[in-house]
Amino acid sequence: MGKSALILIDMINTYEHPDAELLIPSLRKALPHVVRLLERARARGVPVIYVNDNFGEWRSHHGEIVQAALAGPRAELVRPVQPDADSLFVVKARHSIFYETPLAYLLSQLDVDRVVLVGQVTEQCVLYSALDAHIRHLMVTVPEDAVAHIHSDLADAALLMMERNMHATITTAEAVELCVVD
Amino acid sequence: MGKSALILIDMINTYEHPDAELLIPSLRKALPHVVRLLERARARGVPVIYVNDNFGEWRSHHGEIVQAALAGPRAELVRPVQPDADSLFVVKARHSIFYETPLAYLLSQLDVDRVVLVGQVTEQCVLYSALDAHIRHLMVTVPEDAVAHIHSDLADAALLMMERNMHATITTAEAVELCVVD
């Protein structure tokens, strides 16, 4: 099966961007599934990696990204999924979780060859990250009930692209297998 | 001249690696020159960017790298150059400051086209970073009294390589020009 890592994409967020109103209803549905996967991953010792936009804040050592999100108007969307002491954290500046980040290096150090992508936005960062994982020969799983979208039609197309063109496993959060050994 | 950024390489450090004993005497000499450049850059509004190894700590949002260094046995080498509220911070996992980091993106966002490299180690990360800057068409300045080495013969060769093959300006900290406008 390969060793898995659970990747939370852009879940540390103040939700102040223009599309937030379209996104949040979808996110509210996905959130309990993300939380459940997070619990399972932590219980099994599967690496949990937050890959998060820095929102132009380049002083990530101050924990500003997490604090700003927890202090923001949408803290209830952040608190259930906040990092714990074992969480790994990679800051990204652009869309894909791999673009100019050390994520590929971190995954190789952890011997991970399958990434389970959850978070947002299905038809944007999740799609781009699935592509960039596939191009690097990593296997991809996307639980469709644990990713949130802005436009449902584009999200459906994105999930189909991931399955058909990037050989991703599209499944449900409950059915995701989290593998700790090769 | 081009707009400058001051880059502090691996200055947030616990100095527990095997070569620390060879490095520290050179670092003690360089430290006041780094501090003086840091003061000048802050006074002039020149961006100050810490690019620092994460030492395998992938939870950079906790400020662990800075705290660990300040709590370590060599805090006196860290305290004078610690980040302030305006400092930018990029975490690297490997030698070069550009390899799988968002530094190139950050510099382009800041319109920086000249990097002033200080810190350590002259014949290792400083050399590699100068090359990776040059390959990306950034101009490079290295004040030779503000970089620290492990082996002085290799450091001399590295400075010569940077000057001759990477067209770097090798100068003194005092003579460094910090440009804020194009």
Next chain:
Amino acid sequence: MGKSALILIDMINTYEHPDAELLIPSLRKALPHVVRLLERARARGVPVIYVNDNFGEWRSHHGEIVQAALAGPRAELVRPVQPDADSLFVVKARHSIFYETPLAYLLSQLDVDRVVLVGQVTEQCVLYSALDAHIRHLMVTVPEDAVAHIHSDLADAALLMMERNMHATITTAEAVELCVVD
């Protein structure tokens, strides 16, 4: 407006892959529009860059890719768009035209800041390349009648994603502006 380059994606092809039968009808429709754009670009002195999969052939100095396509069963789809003496050629090994290729460097050398993407496959390489252009702050134009798809529903979604999320200009081949000066 910015200086343009016309990018032909994977147009040098033997069309022996499993999806070729689905692709070719769409390609036949796109081909005359690609040819017309190619003529206009050549007439105006706009750089024409072929970015093409090497199909596992790593001996690209032999011109094998072009020769194999011209000698193949689908030469009539290749001959009208074959490179001329002024064409630039970048070999890619994976999906995106930017991934582990010198294309970004070539474009910066040519001072190009807008790429006009034509060729195949709309919902695969064209989409991925548009994203990778956008992430690098290049402007993107996609003439929708000069790109070919395998699945029309995914192609429509891909064009919408490019327009909405990557700020691409989706237009027709005839309406494409090819800019030679900044």
Next chain:
Amino acid sequence: MGKSALILIDMINTYEHPDAELLIPSLRKALPHVVRLLERARARGVPVIYVNDNFGEWRSHHGEIVQAALAGPRAELVRPVQPDADSLFVVKARHSIFYETPLAYLLSQLDVDRVVLVGQVTEQCVLYSALDAHIRHLMVTVPEDAVAHIHSDLADAALLMMERNMHATITTAEAVELCVVD
């Protein structure tokens, strides 16, 4: 031991650059050792990969790089090491053999984990390529009699840096082990 590939760096060359006069005497000494390694690699079925600057020629499908070098004033330095039908060829635009090239991908496809670097220039492209191999966790061997330098003092320092800081095996061409199995 790991599976090896023999990498010839910038050996396809017209030798018209300003430093050629300084380089050529060193190259003449290295050439027979490169030739001997090339013969051994071909005889054993070890992959031979030419990674070569394109000298601003972006039409590599025409075999222009090889033809120009063979037609140039220094053809006698090129003919003994020219590619054969089994040679692999990767074009680079900048110094390092890895920077914006598909070499890392090609090596992973070939399951190669040790690169044997020969060619030129010891204190420039060979040094930079050794670093970029090391940063990517590839093992590096450099036969010091099969690499050519411009400045012998910098070349000596470069070899020492590769050995000490990049854990490269510095040896002679005759002593190089070319491994075909893991």
